[in-house]
Amino acid sequence: MLGYVVRRIAWLAPTLFGVSLVTFFFVHWMPGDPAEILAGEHASPTLIAEIRHELRLDRPLPEQYVRYLGDVARGDLGRSAKTHEDVRDEIRRYFPATAELALAAMTIAIAIGVPAGLVAARRPGGWVDATATSIASVGVSMPVFWLGLLLMYALAVHWPILPVSGRGFAASEIESRTGLVVLDALLARDFSAAAESARHLVLPALVLGTVPMAVLARMTRSSVVEALGQDYVRTARAKGLRESTVLLRHAARNGILPTLTVAGLQFGALLGGAILTETIFAWPGVGRWIVLAVEARDVRVLQAGVLLIALSFALVNLLTDVLYAALDPRIKLR
């Protein structure tokens, strides 16, 4: 298994190389001159030329790409043309915010989605199943924007139980170790800051978790229903096991495997930044960072952002595969 993991990690290099190549040329073929956009609405040609030179946009494209690869290999992701900040610092700032939100959303999605799917699978076609399935259908098709604003108005304005948006100020004095604010506050044993930061996390995580929750519920239900029709389940029942044991120990153990794959994919996608949720809740994450970079044609940020998404997606996939093998004895990773 270790060998497998090492090989998978080694495969990341060509994958990321491919991604960087595609991104690089896409970014350069996008309409709009980055230098002109950065220079503003009525900039002088001299200024535009200066910016173009600074960004090396006046060099031939292959040369730009080779020099860029060299920089990346040295761990230098460049500076954002718009904010003049080191792109690595920006990643260190925005990625933990996204990761924190994604973790919270996934926790909510799994904690509610999987049990709901199991309960629904117990009596397919029954009223519990019908209710859970219709809620899940609504969840999948609910526009995030609408749901977000609705929950925000209800729970932060009309009944002000939770904060409206942002990450809050409670943890701003606490040293950032992981970048996950709640975790940092807990590590610093500042429990009131942790609670306050967690309150800021609830609404966006709930909104972001809705779609994965619904997807997981439906996936769990259908795969467990399928497993319940298998011979080994009939055998288990014939042995006189309790229905709950049959469901949880026999059917769910097998039925949950496809759910795990789906959960991994969903989590990987969330790590790429949830643009809408981040925008609505003024959450300083990767999604908004990349959208603003697209608007500003911030070449270095765009390239690094896409690489970051590809890398986190690949790592989550790897983790899912390893977990899969651990849970399913039929699968051996070689």
Place this chain on the structure above:
Amino acid sequence: MKLRRRIGRRPRGTWRAAFFLATLGLATSAAPAGAAGGTLRYGRGMDAVGLDPAHESDGESFKVCDNLYEGLVRFRDEDTRVEPCLAESWDVDSTGTIWTFHLRDGVLFHCGKPLTADAVEYSLARQWSAREPRHPAYGVGGPYPFWGYLGLDETLAAIEVVGEREIRFRLREPSAPFLSNLACNFAAIVCPDDAEEHGEEFFRHPCGTGPFAFESWRRAESITIARFEDYWGAPAGPERVIFRSIPENSTRFFELLSGSLDLMDGVPPDDVGAIEKNRSLELLKAPGMNVAYLAMNLDHQPFDDVRVRQAVNYAVDKRAIVDGLYAGLAEPAAGPVPPNVFAARTDLADYYHDPEKAKALLREAGYPDGFETTLWTMTGPRPYMPQPLRVAQVLQADLASVGIHANIVSYEWGTYLDRVHRGHHDLALLGWQADNGDPDNFLFVHFDESAARPPAGNIAFYRGERVHELLLEGQRTIDPERRIAVYGEVQEILHRDAPWVPLVHTLEIAAQSKRVSGYRLHPTGRVILSGVELAR
């Protein structure tokens, strides 16, 4: 529907929920200092890009910079007339080319060092690309977007430190907008020692002489500034100001409603009614110094024909746009220069909405059955146009009623600007917000032939010899009476030649909690917060 109706009211059940939370031990304030009092929480759509005024070009950066830094002179609270600031007084010689400024005594930078003429020289000379040799700090931290664009490279001949508190500018020729330019954000005075110490990083370690000093910055989230206790003028009202970046308009409004913001800009027209009805909120309005326009590309047929351009002007119903798409928070524009700008011609009668007259002009121009064309628009909101796509649709309908069939072409902002500046469009929507409040700032960039070279600010690609002569004369004339005559004639010619349909001048608007008093909107969109008072 229900959501909107309820917004107008005070949120109910506040104390019940608070009690519920308090019993759970969960209730805490949204912002730390809100409870301490004296902290003004200001909500806006985006974060600042940087806090070195010479390098910035976006309004969000200047909103913070304007509270941290000051220039030699400044605009008055209510308009763009210039008054003393760091310079107590100034003299101009009879040729209009030598300007000497006398600095105020006892002004300190936030770091504690005194303001000197050297600091003024440093702040401005570092931006001067045409100076030989360039200043040692030239280019540190990036380019200087405003210096070149406001023509200072061509205007300035020398900057001389005369004494510790006296500085002299020699100009190549008299320049009317020179003094107004010194009141702009980019000409703010920075502390040279701090700028040198931080180099490229000065943009996040700002040090000026303003009523507030920089405290902290959480990128994409908030910037906090605190009252500068050694400020030379009246001390700032709030102890602290937190600028929060909240991109979504509705969210920002909910923050204001819930009491976690005191003041917000970027109020969407749709929410204006709700704010006006809410007893704890107040809507602030003031005339803006901006113009939104539809430019006709004179390099493309049939817009090279003045009759066609006049027909388009007669076809457009501006009042309907103001009422329908700006919720009345704008005035129809009769010309490119807003009425609150010096030398604006308010006596020229606007083209009124008259489709029959438009059709007659089109017939006369040889288009009895109209023609087909493209109407370009950006997709996202701009300060002068919150709903560009819908404006385009209304214009499309107006034009169709006289037989002009316009196909809408839209791109997101970056691409849009790029293509429009290169003249790919037939008709295009765009707008302008004043920098220095001078008529030159509205007319030169949009109608001078030198601005019609791509990437062009003159996106009508209008070229007129007389207009060019007059615009140059206006820049070089100091005498206000003569300037009124010069710019008056320019506006008259433009009115006749009709390269644009000037659409609207939008009002500056903001919403505030009733706890806030003393905040005034500035026509240039500047945000000055030192005069604000907060009720406990």
